[in-house]
Amino acid sequence: MSSGADTPSPPPRPATPLISAPRVIAAFCVVAPFVAMLWIPTYNEETPKLLGFPFFYWYQLLWVVITALLMVVAYFAVERDRAARRAARGAAGTGGASPTTPSDPSIPSADDTAQDGEGSQ
């Protein structure tokens, strides 16, 4: 999973790196619910109870709320990443030095990063 790699510190006048901090954050947010929900031995328990609910039930319902928050974080992370990349492309475009164009298939999308996360399931 690519998100496990360290975030490289951006070089001075960068083509935006493949792995950026926002992408790592987004990938984490997207992967976390899968790990939590599919790792059943961690929550197939009766205790601790909450308001009479066995752990099995309130823990999963809690994860609905956690997932909602993770989706908000992931949304802003991806938006930020897209904006940064667009800006970098614009800057590179005016300099005329960048080999990349918006339609260059070698530019991975934010979705590709997230896909790596899904692949780890």
Added chain:
Amino acid sequence: MIDAAAGKAVNGVELGVVIFFFTVVAVLGFLAARWRRTGDHKHIHEWGLGGRSFGGFVTWFLLGGDLYTAYTFVAVPAALFAGGALGFFAVPYTILVWPLVFIFLPRLWSVSRKHGYVTPADFVKGRHGSRSLSLAVAVTGIVATMPYIALQLVGIQACLDVMGIGGNGSTFAKDLPLFIAFAVLAAYTYTSGLRAPALIAFVKDALIYLTVIVAIIYIPTRISGGWTHIFDAAQTKLTTPNPTTHKPAGSILLAKGNAVPYATLAIGSAMALFMYPHAQVGVLATKSRNTVRRNLAALTAYSLMLGVIALLSYMAIAAGFTMKSLNGNNQHAVPALFDWAFPSWFAGVAFAAVAIGALVPAAIMSIAAANLFTRNVWVDFVNPNATPQQQTQVAQAVSLVVKFGALAFVLGLDATSAINFQLLGGVLILQTFPAIVFGLYTRYFHRWALLLGWAAGIVYGAVVAWNQSSATQHHFAAQVALIPWTHQKAYIAVSALVVNLVVLLVTNLVLRAAKAPAGIDQTTASDYEHEAEGEGEGEMPEITPVVV
């Protein structure tokens, strides 16, 4: 303390309230044709995707109308009522749906908007350049949707039974109310297209939220001991051995060996959901790439609601309902609980919520199946020169046919475990996952390999599902089966997907080595990032029937 529902007189107040709401909804359904009209109503974009004009607010309701259905209110609680914790897989299922949506749906939205794709099969054809693969995806979508619509009808029927209408007498009298509800649904779907369920979804969600909030606060006060007692009573009843089989029905925790079925049911259902044509319709009808992503946090509210509704089944157990007092149909668990706990007028509101909550998705599903048939079977194989108006006419007709197919399902099959309907649909539809989702990222997989993988998955899944028998049913009795050569059970859809993937990978290597001709790809890498805003707001791509 519980009267058997059998022979119960019709509750006039309940029936009156239900009829009132039903009438309101029917009127709204017909008026919807005029709502937010953006262009030529005869065009299939208009009828089938509501003019692709829906923003975040409408989308939230529309997707909710899609996803939370009689499945939520009737089928899932019935599964918990009968078997305990295993049925709670619906909660992790609806949690995992959202990250999956986050990952791939924006790409599907972009490429569909750019090329005017209306259905997943349109995309498959454009991407892989294969009419046969597109046909496979389309037919799978149509067939898999039918049991899902059937599930909605079972939900309506459960409410009608508990109200005391239907259930007795001749077959015709028994099912007459269902036919009437059904005919109204068919009529307004026909005239208004996707706008009808989108508008009605407001009413539906308002009623459902009201019902759920009242139920969750009020019903525990009717059961002494509150939640602690509810779970204790459920545990006692579920672990009591059945007098004939001498085995307990289940437990409020997962039994040994049930972790894998639980996990595979959750992930298999989650991956299957957005392969359904109706779920994609809800997404493609949005007006910007980010509408759905922006809505995800709010959409999870539906998952929370589903979890709470699932637990109503344990309340029904604590209130003393048994299979016997439900007339042997555990689908009645939640409606019967409402009938018991609420005053008649509010029970009527609750039944209306469930019934309308079943009609909305049934409408969306039949529209989606109709779009599929029209675009990917009719235009591709029968009449390539059909005008958009003719396409709309065919779609309208097919939306009727699909609903009657579903009705035949309900009347013809054992409907006592409705969740099996939905899970069976999942077994089939999940086999289209590689062609659609992998295709969004890569063309590494050869079109014929995708088709062979699909065929292997479908055959494996259908045969294994067909062979599941129980005391009451010879076929399709369960959707969880042993993984071959192991003693571990898993959701058949996931085992079948593994078969699908193995065949896909092997045949792909062979076909690539043999340099089999790849199809023509209409799309380019940037299409998957396309945003409507940057390209002129509201620009509508021409639909040109594509014949490859």
